[in-house]
Amino acid sequence: MAQSLDIAHKPSSTAPDAGAAPARVNLLGLSRAQLADALADMGVAPREIKMRVTQLWNGIYTRGLTDFAEMTTLSKDARAKFGQSFTLARPEIVTEQKSVDGTRKWLLRLASDKPGVPGPEVEAVYIPEEGRGTLCISSQVGCTLTCSFCHTGTQKLVRNLTPGEIVGQLLVARDALGEWPNSGRNSDDRLVTNIVMMGMGEPLYNFDNVRDALDIVSDGEGLSLSKRRITLSTSGVVPEIIRAGDEIGSMLAISLHGVTDATRDKLVPLNKKYPIAELLEACRNYPGLSNARRITFEYVMLKGVNDSLEDAKSLVRLLKGIPAKINLIPFNPWPGSPYECSDWATIEKFADVVNRAGYASPVRTPRGRDIMAACGQLKSETVKARASDRFKQVPAETN
Ligand code: SAH
Numbered sequence: 001m002a003q004s005l006d007i008a009h010k011p012s013s014t015a016p017d018a019g020a021a022p023a024r025v026n027l028l029g030l031s032r033a034q035l036a037d038a039l040a041d042m043g044v045a046p047r048e049i050k051m052r053v054t055q056l057w058n059g060i061y062t063r064g065l066t067d068f069a070e071m072t073t074l075s076k077d078a079r080a081k082f083g084q085s086f087t088l089a090r091p092e093i094v095t096e097q098k099s100v101d102g103t104r105k106w107l108l109r110l111a112s113d114k115p116g117v118p119g120p121e122v123e124a125v126y127i128p129e130e131g132r133g134t135l136c137i138s139s140q141v142g143c144t145l146t147c148s149f150c151h152t153g154t155q156k157l158v159r160n161l162t163p164g165e166i167v168g169q170l171l172v173a174r175d176a177l178g179e180w181p182n183s184g185r186n187s188d189d190r191l192v193t194n195i196v197m198m199g200m201g202e203p204l205y206n207f208d209n210v211r212d213a214l215d216i217v218s219d220g221e222g223l224s225l226s227k228r229r230i231t232l233s234t235s236g237v238v239p240e241i242i243r244a245g246d247e248i249g250s251m252l253a254i255s256l257h258g259v260t261d262a263t264r265d266k267l268v269p270l271n272k273k274y275p276i277a278e279l280l281e282a283c284r285n286y287p288g289l290s291n292a293r294r295i296t297f298e299y300v301m302l303k304g305v306n307d308s309l310e311d312a313k314s315l316v317r318l319l320k321g322i323p324a325k326i327n328l329i330p331f332n333p334w335p336g337s338p339y340e341c342s343d344w345a346t347i348e349k350f351a352d353v354v355n356r357a358g359y360a361s362p363v364r365t366p367r368g369r370d371i372m373a374a375c376g377q378l379k380s381e382t383v384k385a386r387a388s389d390r391f392k393q394v395p396a397e398t399n
């Protein structure tokens with residue numbers, strides 16, 4: 001049974017004032033260089049800028065502060081001035097739900113794009129497991145792609161998330177989990193150890209913002225999550241895959257789901273543009289691959305569509321020579337979805353073929369199903385009429 005709790009959001013003191021002039025600049029998600037520019041624009045003396053950037057960075061990303069008044073390393077004068085010109089507003093928690101299995105899902109409202117119109121909403125999901133905790137975050141509201149098994153694919157793209165909104169999902173999760181240094185927790189005992197870009201949207205179609213956000217998330221002087229613990233999942237935007245290797249350097253997951261172009265064209269229509277052979281060629285060229293650093297291939301199990309033994313054998317054949325992990329994902333149905341999940345016996349037979357070929361391919365137990373936080377079940381309230389339920393899935397060992 002679902003165990004859900006709704007939490008009335010308490011706006012931080014730095015939330016933007018409705019109608020107040022002039023709008024304060026949100027510093028979340030700015031690089032150090034952009035922070036320096038923002039400080040210069042508000043008249044901070046050039047000789048002070050470097051020090052102020054370090055103090056702000058520490059306050060925001062190491063201490064998790066949301067209010068300049070708490071940044072005691074800043075002078076009193078700077079605290080007051082920054083409070084007038086800047087904000088540190090995070091996405092706002094609309095609701096939080098907790099699954100019986102410990103999974104937590106937050107519905108988050110982003111900043112409004114038009115005065116008087118509430119901002120769009122996305123979801124983030126936290127999945128605690130033995131020895132690790134994975135946060136699944138979104139990169140877009142909706143998606144331009146229309147994968148036929150994915151509920152987000154029925155929701156048009158509303159907009160890309162900014163770097164601040166992407167990083168903001170981690171900050172909000174750490175707030176809710178009580179994971180900042182002042183919480184009294186042992187800092188070696190992290191709650192969010194891994195991040196997966198597997199929430200709403202296609203991260204490689206919001207490339208620059210995702211790259212800039214992940215640079216902040218992995219910055220050793222702040223949130224310090226190594227890029228090896230960050231996995232970016234793509235439906236196969238071939239030209240951006242190599243660029244992602246060079247410029248982002250995270251772990252990569254590919255939503256493969258089909259082993260012939262005919263089947264994959266139907267499941268992931270982007271395949272018509274970038275067919276399987278081109279996709280796998282890009283994977284072979286992904287920088288830095290080794291047996292310790294493998295690509296995860298996601299494969300959703302759809303009854304009678306892609307789950308035959310022949311498909312399993314083709315999958316193994318296709319991936320030959322690529323340092324790979326295979327994640328078989330039981331399909332999570334959504335209202336009106338045109339597919340069913342494969343039978344358990346079929347999934348086991350499929351997994352046997354894959355295992356015998358040397359892939360440890362755990363079939364992930366869907367997490368948080370009772371709160372619709374499993375793969376394909378995340379819901380964006382933004383377009384309730386088309387109610388785009390979304391999914392979430394965690395790759396096999398990404399650490
Ligand atoms: N757009 C990116 C990242 C988000 S989707 C991508 O497509 O890779 C994250 C994973 O969830 C993808 O592998 C996607 O195919 C899978 N997924 C989507 N809907 C699902 C569903 N209903 N059941 C199971 N997995 C689903």
Ligand code: SF4
Pocket residue numbers: 143144145146147150151152153154199200201202235255
């Ligand atoms: Fe978009 Fe990924 Fe869903 Fe396809 S599976 S519609 S790319 S979010």
